[in-house]
Amino acid sequence: MKSLRHAVALLVPALLALGAALTLLVFSVARRVVVPAKRGADAEIIAVDTGAQTIELSRTPDTELPGRYGLFTSGTYGYVKLGAVLSADATTVRRKLLTQIEPGARIDRHAAFSGWYYATPSELHLRWENVLIGSPAGPCPAWFFPGDSTTWVIQVHGRGVTRAECLRAVPVLHGEGLPNLVVSYRNDGEAPRSRGGAYALGASEWRDVDAAVSYALRHGAERVILMGWSMGGAVALQTAVNSGNRDRIAGLILESPVIDWRTVLRFQAREAGMHAPLPDLAMGALSVPLTARLSGAEDAIPFDRLDMVARAEELAVPILILHSDDDGFVPADASHALQEARPDIVTMPRFSVARHTKLWNYDQAGWSDAITGWLRAQGFSASA
16 A cells, blocks of 8 residues: 555656646647747758859758749848759759859858748839738738729738738739739738737738728729738638628639648648647647637637638638649648539639749749639639
8 A cells, every 4th residue: 555655646746747748838839820930941052153143952842843932041142032943963952043142242051942032012013102001900011003903902921921922923913904902910020019919820810901901992992802822811711701891802812721720730730740639739729718828829719710611601702722732831631622612613723743832933824824814704804
């Protein structure tokens, strides 16, 4: 009996310690969901040849992709543009530089590979202006590109990035005569910060996009198309079903979208080497007000409301989904599921290889043709 009491005395603190450690781990994982880390280095610069204007990078599934991309660096050049892959071996890839690098320029070894390509609106050589949109979060900066049509496109960027992500789509939409409003939203680093500064995965951000819809309607738009990138797709979908202006929302273009967060977060957890039930425990923590706040969220995350496959019958406008089957970050499963649930309104051309939000970069012609074809088929194009 004495030995049993001794064993229990040792076991109980161990179990309590294990429970505390698991709880902290769950909160840590949940926090990563709503408070994403700043952009980190995911590529290594091996060499720069300023004579040939080429750059050699560590080989990754992103850096080896054909097409045009960008690279965030530190040193003399903050952001450089990359062109075609010239050669590759097992560990490195050599690409053409599209930004002129001068001899003697200092570029640090660590960099971040990007699909943005365009970093500022002036690079598009189109007329544009800065505007401010009054939202419940406060004044949100936006870029406005005028066009001839009374159908405006409102573009919504993804999680952990800024509205520059959306610039790639402006020329093709502008070419169809559609004004573009490229918006920011709370906690994205450009728009005002909310009380806790955390993302709500679309559950609150949609209100800032709804304010942009109202802005467009006050400034000459008769109807709007929402275009959402990655988490911006979740935000656009929530706007489409919740907005008081939803009768003026005529269509959705979703680029590498989050359709259902549970699918995405389970996939990302597996990719990070996490095992069940950790991702579900983290989502459970985010679903309850008290533990959500302990995880860094301001309010409970309503994962059921954010599941647009389950809510597919509530969608009432034409939807174009552009999603690579090899996305690698936001799996295309839920996009395909939404297309299967609503084949009457969802158009989803097949893409592969391109990875997350890099369809324009990998296959600009195919991506652009998919958008223009859909716009004209729906009667949205001013040039059709």
